Amino acid sequence: MPLFQAAWVFYLNNAALVLNSLALFYGLCGSWLILATQLRTLRARRLLSSDAGTLEEELPLASRKTSRLFSLVGCLCLGLALLLSVASAQF
Template sequence: MSLQALWSLFQAHPGRIVNDLALFFALAGGWLLLATRRRERLALARLAAESEVAPVPLDSVEPTARMNRFFYRFGFACMALAMAVSWYSTQLGQ
C-alpha cells in the first residue's frame, strides 16, 4: 500500500486511525504487564525451590527486581499513553 493511500485513509477517518494506534499501545502495555507478572511469579517459584536446597544470595535478587520495576513502569506508561491517545482520537471528530 502506498504512502498516498495511507494518507488518504487517515484523512477520511482520522479518529479511527488514531484510536487504532491507541489500541496498539494498550495491547503492547497490557502484554508487557502480564509477561512481567508471569516472569515475576516464575522467579519467585524458582527462588523458593532454590532456598530449600541452599540459601539464596541477595545480590542475585536485586537485578531481577529492578528489571521487573522497569518493565512495570514501562507497561503502565504504555497504558497511560494509550488512554491519552484514545482521548485525543475522540477530540478529532469534533
C-alpha cells in the same frame, strides 16, 4: 497512488479510527508487557522458594530493576493508549 499517499488520505478521512487503532495497539502491548513481567516475577520467586525452601526469599537486585523497568514501560504504553483514545474523541 503511492502507498504513503494512500495512507495519508485514509488518515485524513478517518482520523478517529486511526488514533483508536493506534491506542488499541499500545494498550495491547502495554498490558502484555505488564502481564509477562508479573508471570516472570512469579516464576522467579517460585524457583527461588524451591531452591531455598522458604517463600520469604527476595529476588536479586538486577531482577527487581528489570521487572520495575518493564512494568514502567508497560504503564507508559497504557497511559499513551489512554491519551490517544481521549484524543480520538476530539475528532
